[in-house]
Amino acid sequence: MKKYLILYSPFLIFLGTFFGSYILLTFLYQSFLDGFDGNxxxxxxxxxxxxxEKVLSWYDNSATIEESSKxxxxxxxxxxxxIARVVEGCNGISVIILFISFVVAFSGSIKNTLLFIFGGSLLIxxxxxxxxxxxxxLIYHFPKQLHLLHGVLFPLIIYGVVFILWVIWVNKFSKYAK
Structure with a gap:
């Protein structure tokens, strides 16, 4: 058993660091959310x-947002x-937490890690x-395509970008980069 722990220790350290970071960041974010009234x-x-709203107004100056009172x-x-609702799940923080956890698990120098986390989080x-x-x-113009757009296409794009950032990180900046 000790032989396998030694043999697979880099993988086990990666898993521990990834899940530890993910759980910690998720806990901190949930604590932040708990500070707000449920409504x-x-x-x-x-x-x-x-x-x-600001960016959408560049497309059409009639664009507005309204907070629900209930x-x-x-x-x-x-x-x-x-046209659409912006809920907590739309703010991208869960994707950023996933991104950061992976970068931390494959960390490089402190400077590179922090800069990549900041730059990648900003890009996301x-x-x-x-x-x-x-x-x-697109929903305004193609309302019947809501499921395809919201459930398939846009998650594919955002997670695809995160995956590309991870590949860049591992191959160029992490301690595992050649």
Whole structure:
């Protein structure tokens, strides 16, 4: 048994670091969310909705958001038509937590790790806002394609970008890079 622990120790360390980071960050984020009233939108989702409204207004100046008074979400309007809701799950933090956990598990130098985490998280945030904007516009024009757009295409794009960032990290900056 000791032989296998030694043989597979790099993999076991990776798993422990990944899941430890993921659990810790998820716990911290959940603690943050617990600080908000169940009927109010958290501040991160609020910022995402505001940024989405701003970018969407570049496409159509009739774009607005409205916070629900009874539930924790924003409604996105385009031409006075309710198109989409921005809920906590839309803010991209869960994707950023997954991204950070992987980078930490394959860490490199402290400087490279922190810079890559910051840059990658910022890129994911920006892409997430653009995702919501494009999703809103496409749902406005193609409402029957909601499931394909929201459930398939856009998750594929955002997770595809995260995967590409991971490949870049492992091959260029992590301690495992050649």
């Amino acid at each position: 109010k939108v958290d501040s991160i989702t609020h910022i995402v909705a505001q940024n989405t 539930n924790p979400f924003f409604t996105l309007y385009l031409n006075q038509q309710a 945030y920006i892409l997430n806002v653009l995702r919501i904007v494009l999703l809103t516009v």
